[in-house]
Amino acid sequence: MDINELRIFLAVASEGSITKAAQILGYVQSNVTARVQQLEAELNTQLFYRQRGMLLTPAGEKLLSYAEQIIHLLEEAHKALNDSTEPIGRLMLGATHTASAMYLPSILANYFKLYPKVELSLMTDYSAELVEKIRHFQLHGALVKSELNDESIVQELVFEEQLVLISAPEMKNIEEVCHQPFLMNTKGCPHRDQLETWLKTIGIGKIRYLEFNHPDAIIQGVISGLGASLVPKSSILSLEIKGLVRSFEIPEQYSTAKTFFIRHKDSLMTNALSKFIEMLKQSSQH
Known part of the structure; x- marks a missing residue:
């Protein structure tokens, strides 16, 4: 069993397909098939x-x-031996759709300018999916909405914001707004959970949703x-000033939105990752 066989095994397991794994790895399909069969023969299972x-x-x-841990340790060893004071190498980040739209454009633009040798990539997904990728060492760090109780993950609160109810400007009061359909992310979104909890306290249990996955x-x-x-x-501050939307405040216990930056506790803190976290914290203070 060698390292290439484990990489091929991981790719096939991740994609659920020999064909897709071969495309990602840049191998011919027959080679991937043969290496998987060889690995099974070596392990006799x-x-x-x-x-x-x-x-x-x-x-x-x-x-x-075991394969994930072995590959991760080899990559961490390579990073540790090759890390320099100047941020270089790969930095694979993840973020929710909201975080990628609201916080990251200016941060990433500045990061690119300051550290052009870093091969930075970003994927957007739901918090639960990003957490799984962190657990399996598929991302170096991610911005998620939910606080976690997981000993394998290091998390830091980086952004905290007030949520407001918004509607078209002609809506006169909050009661009128609450009987409209709600445009929200899919079930499981913390903002949606907070909305439902608050609406129940004012006697609204049946909610009509139009689901969108982008803010x-x-x-x-x-x-x-x-x-x-x-x-x-x-x-929505600039939009409200222009008269395009109207906002209404709701009780504080239902209107706090938190965004956390998470990473695996066993991941090496490279200079590239350290500088990104530093820029995140600076941005959150403004």
Whole structure:
């Protein structure tokens, strides 16, 4: 069993397909198939069920955890031996759609200017998916909405904002707003949970939703008169000044939005990551 076989195994497990894994790795499909079969022969066990894709067997699930740790340790060793005072190398980040739209454009622009040798990448996803990628060492760090209780993850509160109810400007009062459809992210979004909890306290249990997964789409929908939403106040300040939306405050215990930066506790704190966290903290203080 060699390191390349483990990398191929991880790619097939992640993609659930020999074809997709081969495309990602830049190998021909027959080579990937042969290396997986070779690994199974060496371990004398079946690692995948080959029905409608490649699904891990219980033995494959066991190997997955060890393979991730082995690859991670090798990459960390390489980083430790090659890290310099000047930030260089790969920096793979993740963020929720809201965080990527509200906080990261200016931060990343400054980061690119200051540290052009860093190979920075960003993926957007839901908090739960980003947490899983951190757990499996697939990201160096991520901005998520929910506070975690996980000993394997280091988390820091970096942004805290007030949420406000928004509607089209012709809405006269909060009671009128609350009987409109709500434009929110999908179920499980902390802002949506806070909205539901608050609405229940004022006697509204049945809520009509129009689901969008991007804050800009939500705000544009509200401007168009589709309904109301609960969003960070900073995201609509200029729009309210222009008279495009109207905002209403709700009780403080339901209107606080927190964003955390998370990373795996066993990940090496490279100069590239350290400088990014430093810029995040500076931005949150403004």
